[in-house]
Amino acid sequence: MKYIDEFRDGKLAQVIADAVALAADPGRSYKLMEFCGGHTHAIHRYGVQDLLPDNVQMVHGPGCPVCVLPMSRIDNAIALVRDADVILCTYGDMLRVPGSGNSSLLKAKAQGADVRMVYSSIDALNIARDNPDRQVVFFAIGFETTTPPTAVVIQQAESLGLANFSVFCNHVLTPSAIQNILQSSDVRELGRVRIDGFIGPAHVSTVIGSRPYEYFACEYQRPVVIAGFEPLDVMQSILMLIRQLNEGRAEVENEFSRAVSREGNRKAQALVAEIFELRRCFEWRGLGSVPYSGLRIKKKYAGYDAETRFNLPSLPWADNKACECGAVLRGVTKPRDCKLFGTVCTPETPVGPCMVSTEGACAAYFTYGRYRDVRRTA
Amino acid sequence: MCLAIPAKIIDIDGVMATADVGGVQKAISLALVDNIAVNDYVIVHVGYALNRLDPDEAELTLQLFRQVARESGLPWPGDAA
Amino acid sequence: MSAVKKNYTRPVDFKHGHVDMSHGSGGRAMAQLIDELFLRAFDNHWLRQMNDNAVFPVSSGRMVVATDSHVVSPLFFPGGDIGCLSVHGTVNDVAMSGARPLYLCASFILEEGYPLADLRRIVQSMARAAQEAGVAVITGDTKVVERGKGDGVFITTTGVGRLPAGIDISGDRAEPGDMILVSGTLGDHGVAIMSLRENLSFTTNIESDTASLHGLVADMMAVVPEIHCLRDPTRGGLASALNELAHQSGVGIQLRESDLPIRNEVKGACEILGLDPLYVANEGKLVAICPPQRAEYLLDVMRAHPLGKDAAIIGEVREDPHGFVEMATAFGGNRIVDWLSGEQLPRIC
Numbered sequence: 001m002k003y004i005d006e007f008r009d010g011k012l013a014q015v016i017a018d019a020v021a022l023a024a025d026p027g028r029s030y031k032l033m034e035f036c037g038g039h040t041h042a043i044h045r046y047g048v049q050d051l052l053p054d055n056v057q058m059v060h061g062p063g064c065p066v067c068v069l070p071m072s073r074i075d076n077a078i079a080l081v082r083d084a085d086v087i088l089c090t091y092g093d094m095l096r097v098p099g100s101g102n103s104s105l106l107k108a109k110a111q112g113a114d115v116r117m118v119y120s121s122i123d124a125l126n127i128a129r130d131n132p133d134r135q136v137v138f139f140a141i142g143f144e145t146t147t148p149p150t151a152v153v154i155q156q157a158e159s160l161g162l163a164n165f166s167v168f169c170n171h172v173l174t175p176s177a178i179q180n181i182l183q184s185s186d187v188r189e190l191g192r193v194r195i196d197g198f199i200g201p202a203h204v205s206t207v208i209g210s211r212p213y214e215y216f217a218c219e220y221q222r223p224v225v226i227a228g229f230e231p232l233d234v235m236q237s238i239l240m241l242i243r244q245l246n247e248g249r250a251e252v253e254n255e256f257s258r259a260v261s262r263e264g265n266r267k268a269q270a271l272v273a274e275i276f277e278l279r280r281c282f283e284w285r286g287l288g289s290v291p292y293s294g295l296r297i298k299k300k301y302a303g304y305d306a307e308t309r310f311n312l313p314s315l316p317w318a319d320n321k322a323c324e325c326g327a328v329l330r331g332v333t334k335p336r337d338c339k340l341f342g343t344v345c346t347p348e349t350p351v352g353p354c355m356v357s358t359e360g361a362c363a364a365y366f367t368y369g370r371y372r373d374v375r376r377t378a
Numbered sequence: 379m380c381l382a383i384p385a386k387i388i389d390i391d392g393v394m395a396t397a398d399v400g401g402v403q404k405a406i407s408l409a410l411v412d413n414i415a416v417n418d419y420v421i422v423h424v425g426y427a428l429n430r431l432d433p434d435e436a437e438l439t440l441q442l443f444r445q446v447a448r449e450s451g452l453p454w455p456g457d458a459a
Numbered sequence: 460m461s462a463v464k465k466n467y468t469r470p471v472d473f474k475h476g477h478v479d480m481s482h483g484s485g486g487r488a489m490a491q492l493i494d495e496l497f498l499r500a501f502d503n504h505w506l507r508q509m510n511d512n513a514v515f516p517v518s519s520g521r522m523v524v525a526t527d528s529h530v531v532s533p534l535f536f537p538g539g540d541i542g543c544l545s546v547h548g549t550v551n552d553v554a555m556s557g558a559r560p561l562y563l564c565a566s567f568i569l570e571e572g573y574p575l576a577d578l579r580r581i582v583q584s585m586a587r588a589a590q591e592a593g594v595a596v597i598t599g600d601t602k603v604v605e606r607g608k609g610d611g612v613f614i615t616t617t618g619v620g621r622l623p624a625g626i627d628i629s630g631d632r633a634e635p636g637d638m639i640l641v642s643g644t645l646g647d648h649g650v651a652i653m654s655l656r657e658n659l660s661f662t663t664n665i666e667s668d669t670a671s672l673h674g675l676v677a678d679m680m681a682v683v684p685e686i687h688c689l690r691d692p693t694r695g696g697l698a699s700a701l702n703e704l705a706h707q708s709g710v711g712i713q714l715r716e717s718d719l720p721i722r723n724e725v726k727g728a729c730e731i732l733g734l735d736p737l738y739v740a741n742e743g744k745l746v747a748i749c750p751p752q753r754a755e756y757l758l759d760v761m762r763a764h765p766l767g768k769d770a771a772i773i774g775e776v777r778e779d780p781h782g783f784v785e786m787a788t789a790f791g792g793n794r795i796v797d798w799l800s801g802e803q804l805p806r807i808c
Contacts, residue, residue: 047790398727
């Protein structure tokens, strides 16, 4: 597959791995955060950590929109489909995420609720058109990559006058999350989490461009390299970060130049700006309340806002006290250090979202990483 | 972030297009991009093209990998020893 | 004067008719459906006797029995349907012991309202598959459930076979050093099914690989009787089958990703949907584990058979008390290929 296979070439990987080993200063360690869940997945799936020297360590960031969605929002969605008898259209990722009381959309579906998995927001719109006498709600989640597709269908619903369609909006913003991490006491004062540099998300950046990261690089003096999605991209970006750190630079570099420009996708940005506005604050699992980090539908399009239409309440929620997803998301705790990991909490019986989402640090570690520790101690 | 894949546009019909990945074809929307032509490659995410993939930049990136090898004095796979 | 013949019974309307509750009630309508549909399609002396059972002779030695329920949706898919699938699936389960499949029992649960035209297509497809496989459908059952309580058609098949002496194939026989082979390309069936699912539809040439494998197994056993394990990787894909075998035998497995035969279209579909081909279902493939010195020979034998032409050696068994299945990625690192968690769902992240 073109533009995929070339960037997964094993022989090239070894070359870059050798270059990384040469570039890494044996006198120091490098702690690099890959913000995006897709990169976490790639790193594990291709065994990238195996190719890195021991003093280069990856710290997993909170770039998994499934993982950071607060439980109360899942509860809202479950209540909607159970009590209001809507057709709830959702991406596959959300089906198994636990809500309060060990519920989930998948369980609600098993009990008869009309939950439908869709691949695209277009599918949700079509379901609304095909079922004019039912209310159809699209459970919209995701970072800036997934927000424009939601904007498109809201606009289309409006031009079609589709009265039975609405969107439950949970879109969040990447730069706010990065800022929150960099400003957190864990990073700043307590030195619990050291992050020397960031691997910037691939596809979020195709939409927002490389410009928004310039602020972080400057303000917090941390280099950012925007990396493509394939493992060679990730390795090359790690090399670029190491070089920046060795040279004392803190710049934004774009490794994913084949799809990311400084300005990003202006058309998509304009459409998002037309439909959505910033919420003053939005609750993130693990990060708490983050200002100006979430989007809501503008009043102009309130007719398509499920929160308004169904008067969705702000529900109280309490994570399982022993669940360390929050700390894991901030990079403070490793999955294996959570008391519930691997026993009570497994991919089959997840307690927190980090285990349920394939991008979640705990799921990735359970599925791909467990055996490394076993080997090491064996 | 998020699952997005480079795909080749093999047919365009208004705002919809047919994208091909390794011989599998899916209908996708071009609502978020402009000036896409048949045979262009785009990044596809949840049924939408998000951006055109620049073939020149892709080639440059691959060359970048080659440069890494040269700068580090490492043998390039395929080079005569 | 009426020109209707004496003893005339209106035949079952396969063109426009639908299953109704009377077809499961045990009365005349059911008898007629059985006669005109099932007997006619499967036609053998057991069914013609019209008993509720079938008597067959047994030679000395060991018999093998296996059963499988089939609930696939959609019922018709590129490359097959629930009918032939139900034959292939159970024939393969029997064949994985090394036995020769002989007979099948078939029980049907039909949903009220299901079109008889489609039911006939399914049954005829089953009959063709059984004939090609050299097995007879010797007894069966039919029930009807109310509309909404079934998915059109569910079929359960039970297969009986005879196991020649001296064969000992079992999931707990894998030994460190053994080689692992697969009979062909992975993930075809699952991708073919998924291409028809609402909200996921994509266009592809991929067809289900559903097929009866006992002919291939017979060829393999004839020249390499020392095969330790055979398994057909159906639901959960290759990964699940290998984790089962590793667990049963108390060993570890090391695979090589670059040796896995996977078609480009299957890779493409999995990329689009975010699935891992290792976990996607197959219905016409087998995994074989054999002593290392016989592996190349076994590979040649498999490749000589039409159902094994893409066969490959994909890895080896090794000592590992934890029973991990690991894979050397084409990229150069190593990763674990764990048990499937829940159901593999297409994802956006």
